[in-house]
Amino acid sequence: MLTAFRDVLRRTARTLGLEPALHLAGVRAAWPDVVGPALAAAASPRALRGHRLLVDAEHPLAAQEIRLREEEILERLRERFPDAGLRQIRVAVRGRGAGDERGGG
Numbered sequence: 001m002l003t004a005f006r007d008v009l010r011r012t013a014r015t016l017g018l019e020p021a022l023h024l025a026g027v028r029a030a031w032p033d034v035v036g037p038a039l040a041a042a043a044s045p046r047a048l049r050g051h052r053l054l055v056d057a058e059h060p061l062a063a064q065e066i067r068l069r070e071e072e073i074l075e076r077l078r079e080r081f082p083d084a085g086l087r088q089i090r091v092a093v094r095g096r097g098a099g100d101e102r103g104g105g
Helices: 005-016 019-035 037-042 060-068 070-080
Strands: 043-049 052-057 088-093 101-103
Touching: 019 037, 019 043, 019 070, 037 043, 037 060, 043 060, 052 060, 060 070, 060 088, 070 088
Parallel strands: 052 088
Antiparallel strands: 043 052, 088 101
């Protein structure tokens, strides 16, 4: 029986502890489609910590939009990356007005 190359990569990444990095790379690539180009230009995924996606926003308005749309964004990301186990988005404002870091939901 043939094994899909994707499955071999996934198992290898899991074995080497690289799976979170692969999930993050996928989330970053899908981000503009998930949140839209305008919001993607103002906020970007920084890291995955357990079941939490850490996002950097350039300004408070972008951070607020992500917080308000958290469930929608998570649902769309879970559809694309079910193995990532995403449950929460945490947004930090890193541009002007930096220092604001609050969890969503």
